[in-house]
Amino acid sequence: xSESGGTATLFERWVHEVWSGGRVPADLxxxxxxxxxxxxxxxxxxxxAAIIDxxxxxFEELTFQIVLGPFTDGELMAGRWxxxxxxxxxxxxxxxxxxxxxxxxxxxxxxxxTSGG
Numbered sequence: 001x002s003e004s005g006g007t008a009t010l011f012e013r014w015v016h017e018v019w020s021g022g023r024v025p026a027d028l029x030x031x032x033x034x035x036x037x038x039x040x041x042x043x044x045x046x047x048x049a050a051i052i053d054x055x056x057x058x059f060e061e062l063t064f065q066i067v068l069g070p071f072t073d074g075e076l077m078a079g080r081w082x083x084x085x086x087x088x089x090x091x092x093x094x095x096x097x098x099x100x101x102x103x104x105x106x107x108x109x110x111x112x113x114t115s116g117g
Contacts, residue, residue, distance in 0.1 A: 008070055010028065010070075010077065010100070010102065010105075010107065011066070011069065011070035011077055011079050011098075011100070012066065013025070013028050014028065014098070014100065014107060015064045015066055015079075015081050015098075016064070018048075018052060019052065019055075019062075019064050019081075019083075020062065020063050020064045022052055022053065022056050023049075024045050024048055024049045024052065026045070027106070028106060028107060029045050029048060029106060029107050030103060030104070030106040030107060030108040031044065031045060032044065032108065033045055033048055033107065033108060033109070033110070034108070034109045034110070035047075035048055035051070035109070035110040035112075036109070036110065036111045036112070037051075037112055058085075058087055059085030059086060059087050059092065060085065060086045060087065061084075061085060061086055062083065062084070062085035063083070063084050063085070064081045064082070064083045064084075065081060065082050065083075065084070066079060066080070066081050067080050067081060067082055067095075068080035070100075075101050075102050075103065076099060076100070076101055076102075077099070077100045077101075077102060078097065078098065078099045078100070079097070079098055080095065080096070080097050080098075081095065081096055081098070082094070082095045083095070083096070094114060094115060095114070095115055096112060096113055096114035096115065097112075097113045098110065098111070098112055098113075099111040099112075
């Protein structure tokens, strides 16, 4: 597994534009995107935008910082991040690992693993 400049940019955009910024750029995410959450799959950029809005609406000032990667192996990319936000019960910090499948230069599939603390 290695880190590559092109995929590093994709991962940075995924974390910063999509999750920190709350938008789904058409040149970053494939139209036929599939996202896998525990117990829930979503399809397409409209459903992705809805789950991002759902996540972001639970917090104020939600930001993410990349702490490891991305690492690539063929069409797969993986990285680790830490999220910070604030909600009604105070400050929140959580971390996660993202695995992304890249097709034609865009993110086509996503698996998430997120934990609190």
